[in-house]
Amino acid sequence: NAGVTQTPKFRVLKTGQSMTLLCAQDMNHEYMYWYRQDPGMGLRLIHYSVGEGTTAKGEVPDGYNVSRLKKQNFLLGLESAAPSQTSVYFCATHRGQGDTQYFGPGTRLTVL
Amino acid sequence: GESVGLHLPTLSVQEGDNSIINCAYSNSASDYFIWYKQESGKGPQFIIDIRSNMDKRQGQRVTVLLNKTVKHLSLQIAATQPGDSAVYFCAENGVTGGGNKLTFGTGTQLKVEL
Numbered sequence: 487n488a489g490v491t492q493t494p495k496f497r498v499l500k501t502g503q504s505m506t507l508l509c510a511q512d513m514n515h516e517y518m519y520w521y522r523q524d525p526g527m528g529l530r531l532i533h534y535s536v537g538e539g540t541t542a543k544g545e546v547p548d549g550y551n552v553s554r555l556k557k558q559n560f561l562l563g564l565e566s567a568a569p570s571q572t573s574v575y576f577c578a579t580h581r582g583q584g585d586t587q588y589f590g591p592g593t594r595l596t597v598l
Numbered sequence: 599g600e601s602v603g604l605h606l607p608t609l610s611v612q613e614g615d616n617s618i619i620n621c622a623y624s625n626s627a628s629d630y631f632i633w634y635k636q637e638s639g640k641g642p643q644f645i646i647d648i649r650s651n652m653d654k655r656q657g658q659r660v661t662v663l664l665n666k667t668v669k670h671l672s673l674q675i676a677a678t679q680p681g682d683s684a685v686y687f688c689a690e691n692g693v694t695g696g697g698n699k700l701t702f703g704t705g706t707q708l709k710v711e712l
Contacts, residue, residue, distance in 0.1 A: 526704060527704055528705065529700075530702075531700070586647055587632075587644075589634075591641045
């Protein structure tokens with residue numbers, strides 16, 4: 487997963503707690519994405535960014551917020567975690583419009 | 599076969615045989631298609647892609663075929679090896695004004711039997 491890292495790798499939260507997931511890339515890519523992956527379902531887009539300082543909603547944005555203050559970092563926040571947010575979260579990046587997305591290794595989140 | 603929205607859970611093949619994983623897509627305006635491989639506990643890894651102006655593209659041991667008439671995509675893996683065991687996803691790209699809006703299939707589990 488060339489140049490895309492995610493922190494943390496695993497996390498267990500209690501309902502109502504908050505946390506932030508970090509995606510970092512060293513490829514100078516403009517576009518960054520946050521997906522969630524649930525059993526029996528394909529990857530679903532939560533939020534994305536087309537450049538530093540920009541963010542936009544994806545398919546399933548509710549309960550999440552994002553920020554892209556620096557080009558290399560894309561943060562995903564859970565304000566008040568719910569069991570329905572138990573999932574594996576993947577970050578992806580690509581350089582320009584139409585380029586292939588490259589994925590990070592994922593963060594496994596469990597909300598009790 | 600796999601569909602963006604439906605999936606064939608498992609495909610079992612013998613080591614050395616060829617594997618074919620299928621995918622049906624729904625958006626006739628999609629202009630770009632990608633196959634990803636995902637091993638257990640890892641993120642999706644790019645395998646091969648194809649643009650809508652092509653009907654075939656070959657890589658190392660992999661070939662992707664695109665049939666726009668019936669909106670069908672397939673991934674062929676030649677001489678399947680144990681290391682090919684993984685979940686394979688197809689994705690279609692609907693380009694919009696911002697970013698690449700990929701729609702993923704739910705995946706096909708490929709199991710290689712020795």
